[in-house]
Amino acid sequence: MTVLANGGTHLSGPVLVIGTGLLGASIGLxxxxxxxxxxxxxxxxxxxxxxxxxxxxxxxxxxxxxxxxQLVVVAAPPDVTASLVAQALEDWPSAVVVDIASVKAAxxxxxxxxxxxxxxxxGTHPMAGREKSxxxxxxxxxxxxxxxxxxxxxxxxxxxxxVAEALAIDLGAVVSRMSAEDHDxxxxxxxxxxxxxxxxxxxxxxxxxxxxxxxxxNGLRDVTRIAASDPKLWVQILSGNAPRLVNILHGVREDxxxxxxxxxxxxxxxxxxxxxQLISEGNTGxxxxxxxxxxxxxxxxxxxxxxxxxxxxxxxxLTEIGEIGVNLEDLRLEHASGREVGxxxxxxxxxxxxxxxxxxxxxxxxxxx
Amino acid sequence: MTVLANGGTHLSGPVLVIGTGLLGASIGLxxxxxxxxxxxxxxxxxxxxxxxxxxxxxxxxxxxxxxxxQLVVVAAPPDVTASLVAQALEDWPSAVVVDIASVKAAxxxxxxxxxxxxxxxxGTHPMAGREKSxxxxxxxxxxxxxxxxxxxxxxxxxxxxxVAEALAIDLGAVVSRMSAEDHDxxxxxxxxxxxxxxxxxxxxxxxxxxxxxxxxxNGLRDVTRIAASDPKLWVQILSGNAPRLVNILHGVREDxxxxxxxxxxxxxxxxxxxxxQLISEGNTGxxxxxxxxxxxxxxxxxxxxxxxxxxxxxxxxLTEIGEIGVNLEDLRLEHASGREVGxxxxxxxxxxxxxxxxxxxxxxxxxxx
Numbered sequence: 056m057t058v059l060a061n062g063g064t065h066l067s068g069p070v071l072v073i074g075t076g077l078l079g080a081s082i083g084l085x086x087x088x089x090x091x092x093x094x095x096x097x098x099x100x101x102x103x104x105x106x107x108x109x110x111x112x113x114x115x116x117x118x119x120x121x122x123x124x125q126l127v128v129v130a131a132p133p134d135v136t137a138s139l140v141a142q143a144l145e146d147w148p149s150a151v152v153v154d155i156a157s158v159k160a161a162x163x164x165x166x167x168x169x170x171x172x173x174x175x176x177x178g179t180h181p182m183a184g185r186e187k188s189x190x191x192x193x194x195x196x197x198x199x200x201x202x203x204x205x206x207x208x209x210x211x212x213x214x215x216x217x218v219a220e221a222l223a224i225d226l227g228a229v230v231s232r233m234s235a236e237d238h239d240x241x242x243x244x245x246x247x248x249x250x251x252x253x254x255x256x257x258x259x260x261x262x263x264x265x266x267x268x269x270x271x272x273n274g275l276r277d278v279t280r281i282a283a284s285d286p287k288l289w290v291q292i293l294s295g296n297a298p299r300l301v302n303i304l305h306g307v308r309e310d311x312x313x314x315x316x317x318x319x320x321x322x323x324x325x326x327x328x329x330x331x332q333l334i335s336e337g338n339t340g341x342x343x344x345x346x347x348x349x350x351x352x353x354x355x356x357x358x359x360x361x362x363x364x365x366x367x368x369x370x371x372x373l374t375e376i377g378e379i380g381v382n383l384e385d386l387r388l389e390h391a392s393g394r395e396v397g398x399x400x401x402x403x404x405x406x407x408x409x410x411x412x413x414x415x416x417x418x419x420x421x422x423x424x
Numbered sequence: 425m426t427v428l429a430n431g432g433t434h435l436s437g438p439v440l441v442i443g444t445g446l447l448g449a450s451i452g453l454x455x456x457x458x459x460x461x462x463x464x465x466x467x468x469x470x471x472x473x474x475x476x477x478x479x480x481x482x483x484x485x486x487x488x489x490x491x492x493x494q495l496v497v498v499a500a501p502p503d504v505t506a507s508l509v510a511q512a513l514e515d516w517p518s519a520v521v522v523d524i525a526s527v528k529a530a531x532x533x534x535x536x537x538x539x540x541x542x543x544x545x546x547g548t549h550p551m552a553g554r555e556k557s558x559x560x561x562x563x564x565x566x567x568x569x570x571x572x573x574x575x576x577x578x579x580x581x582x583x584x585x586x587v588a589e590a591l592a593i594d595l596g597a598v599v600s601r602m603s604a605e606d607h608d609x610x611x612x613x614x615x616x617x618x619x620x621x622x623x624x625x626x627x628x629x630x631x632x633x634x635x636x637x638x639x640x641x642n643g644l645r646d647v648t649r650i651a652a653s654d655p656k657l658w659v660q661i662l663s664g665n666a667p668r669l670v671n672i673l674h675g676v677r678e679d680x681x682x683x684x685x686x687x688x689x690x691x692x693x694x695x696x697x698x699x700x701q702l703i704s705e706g707n708t709g710x711x712x713x714x715x716x717x718x719x720x721x722x723x724x725x726x727x728x729x730x731x732x733x734x735x736x737x738x739x740x741x742l743t744e745i746g747e748i749g750v751n752l753e754d755l756r757l758e759h760a761s762g763r764e765v766g767x768x769x770x771x772x773x774x775x776x777x778x779x780x781x782x783x784x785x786x787x788x789x790x791x792x793x
Binding site for chain 2: 199244257258321322343376
């Protein structure tokens, strides 16, 4: 067996997955693809059956006497995670037990209160998953190249941590190590804050006249995209991370109050400076978000090409970009109202842009900007 | 000459463009491509020279005696628009004069105060333009298929309105008619609100530790994308539309206060219902935003394909989708940290998805979800 960079080895299994929704079933599929024996258990017989049907694992209830998993993954909603972890620690005395809930400190606190021996427990959080839910949407590559946070508390034994990290590594994820508290603070800022702000904007549109909505551009679409999230799941996440998120929202409220005061007196001394400062601070914050594949932010430049909305046009554009010999760093299609013309926003390295725009224009493409 | 759907005809010109930044120069380029005579004027000699150099038009100062434009387009920042319009109405007594500022009621109010005869004035707003600025970034197709709002007030003569609409139509835009007040209310909601909310989120990231930023996914990126906007321009827009935006922000503040109260007592009776309601109302609002090309919202379904980040891979994927015979409705590349694997989010009509996923999988593509 290969020794991993963290000094551990790959999982040998078996692995028991408790909770076979999107994430649990995806974990099962990914491990099965590596030849690991996976047993499944879910409170809903139909959910468990679908997970089995797609090949995520075999029925725990039919496991042989003496079945002893190396690892138990509790992949259930945040509300029930701690109790399932505590039960698993008891039921499988030689297994490492991990959870994958979006909030970590609340789960850990519940477990500590329960008095369970937590040396075999490691809290984790794979930052993957999308709008679709349920095992029918599961796929083994869900975690490929996505971050997977490992929150090894003082309680976790080093061997348990190695097994937890092996799970993430074996599923192709990028391991990130931090305390439960740092994790919760981080996700409050980079995940929960944008979610609630997106919902606050989108909820304003409930009675907007269609004529106004027709003017919507990519700005509104981008800001409200994640407002399509599932209320049932997010109620659990927000409840579980309420104190940290509310601290951040206190700061946002201060900023909003200041903006409102400024806009109520837009011609007062200093009003324009206040407005400029808000936008400018937004510039600074936004520029700190890492770019694609962990590259420095804003490493690329972009331009837009008009494409007819016919099959093959965009493929042809990308093929020609490949022929010209420039690597496509990013691509976004823009929504346009009315006529059937699409706009493809092409991102490349700054040094490549001029030559690419010239070459595409020479080949007849309409470069808009 | 063709009679347009609005009963008018195409522009005959000449057209005078006052202000040759990104928008003015793009208008010049677009009209020149249709064979229309365009004269240019800008307060900055170098800006005007660049616009001439790229072919947006000829120098007004060298226009022949008796030069009489059919249309004058004031394409200057909001702050100076009204005075330039008033001057143009005086300087060119037979021309229709339009402006293209992002705010309309404030400009109109200033003009009404000036006592000018506004029968030849029509306020307009082309909803196009991007992060790049200046004539060097101008292109004649900038307005193609984008909304162009025409705010014909009671003051505008029907002939003036026809000329204003011909400008938009001749540049390939989609004409939208509404009052200045309705325009400002609309853009306050669908453009200015998302801008400030994006900036409010992004400004929180100024001192976020890199380890937290490394966990950022597309949610944060989407919400903060427009936080990269230009402060100088946005100060003018926010000042010009302050009353309407601040009304909307009062409502947002109420919602934020309610959310903060709920999160400060997350286990209280009704707390979870409150949280669910916010997310659910966001679902409703977001679903009302029109989809691509004015299609009903959420007409498409999507799945993700893993692609190696090598030149040609994405082109190959799209070519094969074309070979399979399915029209690509939308495409987004996802950023992933760590390994060099990209994720392409493919959107298609619901009836096409199953077959396409099967066909791609059979061809060896890794469909993640």
